[in-house]
Amino acid sequence: MQEHLQSHHGVPVALRKEGTAAVRCPCCRSLHEHGPGSGHYVAGCNEDIRCSIYVSIGDRSFVPNFGYDIYEHKEGNNVNELLVP
Numbered sequence: 001m002q003e004h005l006q007s008h009h010g011v012p013v014a015l016r017k018e019g020t021a022a023v024r025c026p027c028c029r030s031l032h033e034h035g036p037g038s039g040h041y042v043a044g045c046n047e048d049i050r051c052s053i054y055v056s057i058g059d060r061s062f063v064p065n066f067g068y069d070i071y072e073h074k075e076g077n078n079v080n081e082l083l084v085p
Helices: 002-009
Strands: 013-017 022-024 031-033 039-041 055-057 060-062 068-076 079-083
Touching (some): 002 013, 002 068, 013 022
Parallel strands (some): 013 068
Antiparallel strands (some): 022 031, 039 068, 055 060, 068 079
């Protein structure tokens, strides 16, 4: 689902379960905590690696300072439902 959203919107995307704070960062793959709700957030990557990592989507590359969009989902009946604001 994350790869589909990234390719569709053309920007880095992180998914998180509704009611949780942590997301897996698309840049450094570590867990970062953010406030509630969907939206655009600055990546919380370690300062030591911020300039040496990036995520590529199509022919574009993004550094952690660009951030990512967080989309929340909820689980039910063996299906994840995307919660669109």
